[in-house]
């Protein structure tokens with residue numbers, strides 16, 4: 681397994697007087713699917729931005745695959761295999777699905793795409809792209825121009841493009857947001873098929889998705905982790921029920 685782990689210790693991010701990340705200590709094992717849940721404004725996106733390097737922490741450490749990375753830029757962490765499913769690379773609407781996945785793979789290899797060369801001339805990359813597309817259940821639309829995709833397919837493509845860059849740890853920020861029930865079910869299926877092969881940090885509001893996929897869950901409230909544990913432990917945790925699920929929650 682190529683997956684790497686991630687640890688944070690006493691991580692702090694302040695916005696003026698607000699501690700959006702307030703002493704977060706997390707330990708994510710290689711190959712684990714670890715979900716982070718929490719109410720709106722709890723600091724989930726801020727935490728992801730600290731992990732990718734888009735934001736700089738004020739205090740604390742981030743250790744990726746054994747290396748302290750808290751002072752390093754985004755590209756260094758991408759080079760270590762830390763990939764975020766959106767934003768890592770822009771999708772070209774006028775290109776097909778397979779062309780977009782090829783571009784993501786080429787970028788990772790440091791190869792610049794020569795516009796006058798047909799994609800098919802990048803044989804090995806094309807082969808890899810097709811395999812990833814199949815894995816992401818996008819084969820039927822592989823040669824479709826992205827602007828014609830359904831919303832859910834576009835979100836699957838974002839994951840496919842992250843996979844094309846050979847991730848060792850994937851950060852997924854609400855991958856099911858805005859999806860229909862059928863699209864959400866397809867996305868859950870995709871994530872299930874990726875489980876164990878990559879380390880995955882999943883931020884998701886859809887509790888069905890979280891409870892059906894996560895190995896462990898951490899609950900973030902006002903910038904602090906109030907609980908980390910298995911699905912059962914989180915479901916039954918009194919503070920979690922009070923702060924997040926609602927005291928009468930039986931979900």
Ligand SMILES: Nc1ncnc2c1ncn2[C@@H]1O[C@H](COP(=O)(O)OP(=O)(O)OP(=O)(O)O)[C@@H](O)[C@H]1O
Pocket residue numbers: 695698700718719720721722723724725726727
């Ligand atoms: N750049 C910023 N400047 C000032 N305050 C910020 C900034 N970014 C986030 N915040 C504040 O930090 C807190 C955490 O925000 P964050 O977006 O990380 O929460 P979240 O858990 O991702 O929320 P949501 O579930 O609604 O996406 C919020 O109070 C937010 O208003």
